[in-house]
Amino acid sequence: MAEPSNMAEPSNMAEPSNMAEPSNMADVILECRGVNKAYGAVRAVNDVSLELRAGEVLGLVGPNGAGKTTLVDLIGGEQRPDSGAITALGRPLAGAPSRRARVNGLARTFQHPQVALDLTARENMLVGLAGPSLATLSGQLRELAAGIVGAGSRIERDAARGEVERVAAALGLKDIERECRELTLGELRLVEVGRALLTRPALMLLDEPFAGSDAHGVAGIRSAIAEILRNGCGVILVDHNVDIVASLAHRIALLNLGAKVFDGDPKACLASPEMQAVYFGEREAA
Amino acid sequence: MPSQLFVSIVEIGCFFALIALGYLIVLYGAGFFHFALGPYAMFSALGAAYWVTASEWPLWVAVVAGVAAAVALSVVTELLVVRPIEKRVRGEELPSLIAVVATLFAVSQLAGTVFGRKPFPGQPWMDFEDPIEWGEAVIGGQTVIIVGVTLAIFILLAAWLRWSRYGQWLRAVGENQEAARTLGFPVARIRLAAFAVGGLIAGIAGPLFSPKAGVNFESGLSYSLFGFIALVMGGTGSIWAPLAGGLILAALQIAASYLFGSPSLNYATLIAAALFFAFRPEGLFARRVRH
Amino acid sequence: MRQGGSAWVEPIVTLALAIAAMAAVHGSPYLEAVALLTCTYAFIALGMYLPFIMGGALSMAYNAYLGVGAYALALIAGRSDWDLAWSLPIGMLIAAATAVLLGFATRRLSGFYLAAVTLLFGIAFTTWLVDAESVTGGSGGLQGLRVPVFAGRPLSNSTLVMLTILAVWIVALALSRLRNSPFGVAVRARRRAAIAVESCGIPVSTLTLVSLGLGAAVSSVGGSLFAVANHAILPESFAVDLVFLCIFMPLLGGQDRPWGAVLGAILVVTFTFQLTFFKETGSLFFSLAVLLVLVIAPRGVLGYVLIGLQKLWKGTRGGETRHG
Numbered sequence: 001m002a003e004p005s006n007m008a009e010p011s012n013m014a015e016p017s018n019m020a021e022p023s024n025m026a027d028v029i030l031e032c033r034g035v036n037k038a039y040g041a042v043r044a045v046n047d048v049s050l051e052l053r054a055g056e057v058l059g060l061v062g063p064n065g066a067g068k069t070t071l072v073d074l075i076g077g078e079q080r081p082d083s084g085a086i087t088a089l090g091r092p093l094a095g096a097p098s099r100r101a102r103v104n105g106l107a108r109t110f111q112h113p114q115v116a117l118d119l120t121a122r123e124n125m126l127v128g129l130a131g132p133s134l135a136t137l138s139g140q141l142r143e144l145a146a147g148i149v150g151a152g153s154r155i156e157r158d159a160a161r162g163e164v165e166r167v168a169a170a171l172g173l174k175d176i177e178r179e180c181r182e183l184t185l186g187e188l189r190l191v192e193v194g195r196a197l198l199t200r201p202a203l204m205l206l207d208e209p210f211a212g213s214d215a216h217g218v219a220g221i222r223s224a225i226a227e228i229l230r231n232g233c234g235v236i237l238v239d240h241n242v243d244i245v246a247s248l249a250h251r252i253a254l255l256n257l258g259a260k261v262f263d264g265d266p267k268a269c270l271a272s273p274e275m276q277a278v279y280f281g282e283r284e285a286a
Numbered sequence: 287m288p289s290q291l292f293v294s295i296v297e298i299g300c301f302f303a304l305i306a307l308g309y310l311i312v313l314y315g316a317g318f319f320h321f322a323l324g325p326y327a328m329f330s331a332l333g334a335a336y337w338v339t340a341s342e343w344p345l346w347v348a349v350v351a352g353v354a355a356a357v358a359l360s361v362v363t364e365l366l367v368v369r370p371i372e373k374r375v376r377g378e379e380l381p382s383l384i385a386v387v388a389t390l391f392a393v394s395q396l397a398g399t400v401f402g403r404k405p406f407p408g409q410p411w412m413d414f415e416d417p418i419e420w421g422e423a424v425i426g427g428q429t430v431i432i433v434g435v436t437l438a439i440f441i442l443l444a445a446w447l448r449w450s451r452y453g454q455w456l457r458a459v460g461e462n463q464e465a466a467r468t469l470g471f472p473v474a475r476i477r478l479a480a481f482a483v484g485g486l487i488a489g490i491a492g493p494l495f496s497p498k499a500g501v502n503f504e505s506g507l508s509y510s511l512f513g514f515i516a517l518v519m520g521g522t523g524s525i526w527a528p529l530a531g532g533l534i535l536a537a538l539q540i541a542a543s544y545l546f547g548s549p550s551l552n553y554a555t556l557i558a559a560a561l562f563f564a565f566r567p568e569g570l571f572a573r574r575v576r577h
Numbered sequence: 578m579r580q581g582g583s584a585w586v587e588p589i590v591t592l593a594l595a596i597a598a599m600a601a602v603h604g605s606p607y608l609e610a611v612a613l614l615t616c617t618y619a620f621i622a623l624g625m626y627l628p629f630i631m632g633g634a635l636s637m638a639y640n641a642y643l644g645v646g647a648y649a650l651a652l653i654a655g656r657s658d659w660d661l662a663w664s665l666p667i668g669m670l671i672a673a674a675t676a677v678l679l680g681f682a683t684r685r686l687s688g689f690y691l692a693a694v695t696l697l698f699g700i701a702f703t704t705w706l707v708d709a710e711s712v713t714g715g716s717g718g719l720q721g722l723r724v725p726v727f728a729g730r731p732l733s734n735s736t737l738v739m740l741t742i743l744a745v746w747i748v749a750l751a752l753s754r755l756r757n758s759p760f761g762v763a764v765r766a767r768r769r770a771a772i773a774v775e776s777c778g779i780p781v782s783t784l785t786l787v788s789l790g791l792g793a794a795v796s797s798v799g800g801s802l803f804a805v806a807n808h809a810i811l812p813e814s815f816a817v818d819l820v821f822l823c824i825f826m827p828l829l830g831g832q833d834r835p836w837g838a839v840l841g842a843i844l845v846v847t848f849t850f851q852l853t854f855f856k857e858t859g860s861l862f863f864s865l866a867v868l869l870v871l872v873i874a875p876r877g878v879l880g881y882v883l884i885g886l887q888k889l890w891k892g893t894r895g896g897e898t899r900h901g
Binding site for chain 3: 076078096097098099101102106107108110114115116117118119123124126127128129130131132133134135136137140141143144146147148150153155156159192195196199
């Protein structure tokens, strides 16, 4: 696992490094078809269709209120769509988020880091490692007994191999025995990414991982993405910062007011009239 | 069912409705379930009864003092307990829940210490020489007062929410305190108003109803609990929803007592609450817009 | 898990304290009775530790779980020839099933709903105890329970006290180990980051129900011991007020470790029963103390003791110490 290099400006990266181009014949691992979600009169997600292939980074960009996080919630299971279909590897993506993680290999980070501040970084990341073992009732009971007795825990066995430390090092996260109360926002985001990585996902949703991160944090996430792709997985990368996303993604989908207005090559997207219209307004600012 | 029971349903329903209304106001203004409202009602009722019997105050003075005490307790709870805790643990709900439960208990114990642990009968506000007869039922003066005051409070509050500045702000703030703050609403003052009004309603409800059933320092727990259930059953979608919830809960309890004996009141409430929580937690009148 | 020698400090120190407690109360029937009451409270507080303090789910039906254990023992003692030890698993099973059912009804709702429905259940339970006379003996309760046989002889009170203190020690130690285990970490993460736990593939509702069930089972053991200690039970002993005291215990004693729950039980019993000044106003004093702790000193007595000890340790060793 390569050490994250001390990268300066992300926009120096023209091509995403360490990332192989996905072949055109790669499996479609996630597909959204005609997904809708409305809150009263507001259409948060308006007839959105997109697909993600294995080994690909799909960037999802758009201004505030474009529906990016709602779409991520719909894929992740935190919210249900009004209509439309979401499938992963041909199977419908349904049920609670825990079911999607277990059955479809989904993992995600959150716009506001969902981290237990009174636990250490290591303990928070351990929850990711613990995911598969605690996914069923019998698994939980087994771990409960193992926890009291002090032996027989599958999670402890995995942890003893240094999985958590390895992932933390790969992300550039130092001193994981600190309580999360003491971590910066950027470090909290890395904890979230590390936790998600430890669940060994097939598909990662990264929701605004760069907001509040410094160059070091950005580099860590960049390595995380490389690591995920190495395992043949896919990444949906949501962020405000279009430049970073363009430097990391193989494709970009641009959302505005809930609808997808562009889907294609990142450089083409940056130069497109749709981008102009969405971010700078055709005539007047909204 | 004997028609006298319908009278009881209305009386008890109004009481539950008022407590539930108090909950609703605090929910609108502070996004918080004010579990301690029951003891405030109890404190007001017990205090009024104590001051009339032991201190020989005129009834109106005692009732006003009781209401004032309830408002004071509610405001103090917000300033010294709920606000500091919510500020310390942004987002997590458990500490506030624990704190309000501790407050519930503390106010009950305070009442027990100050007014004693004996039950007191309530003091009627008005009594008819010849009670009204309705079929086989008899409607006494206090019943008319209960219904009248309840309706008056609901109407006044509906008007306050619609037309007064604080009332409109209250509706706008709701459970999204952070958003309201960034939009420039004076959240701290709105919260204070909500807690004060909640305490006011509870403070009036207590002495209003205690002539019917008496009151002791431990009554506050079931007031709080049944008021909460009434709120959940009615829903939060309309200012009148607590009235519906209160009447339904009262009807349920009285029907169960009549048909199966008085212990079944608690069983029926438990089963109804569990069913509502499981299948219709948003109540009968749900809010139309997602919050 | 902590490595090497330091992992033994906790069990040894606490066992020494437990043995000291046994020695202190031995020979005085009064102190033994106080110790048994303290242990009963400690069992409830420990029962609350996993779902409530660690997991953040407040169930308020603990008077019922205590009662289930007590009445299970009383009924087996009074109406059957079975070995009294059967009351433990039977009580635990019924209590756990009840907690799971209640938790299931509110699994998608916020903490206030769980508190309300469990409080209702606690009230309904006390009503039922008085109501179902043929089963529970009604308001007169169940009296004259036969004494259990232990190692071939009738169980004396002194032996019972020692066994009970030992049982509290075992349960607290087990919870302490569980707290540091991966399962415990997941439960603790649930309290403030439930969405995240869910997204890792762990169904939070299942986790909550397992915690609630186990907590109820632990409390019911306390109930069985209470019945054995008193040779009789009355419904008043299981009133809902008990629940409030039991919430206060781990908060006052300290949330950082299960030992705080035990300390809280000792504090409650000492102040309520030992210091006669507090007799009438004891509960008021407690609730105000709890409010103070919640607002100003959330770590409780044990928390600040631990901080003090750590500063001392750091001072003498001069090395890095992590907040445990």
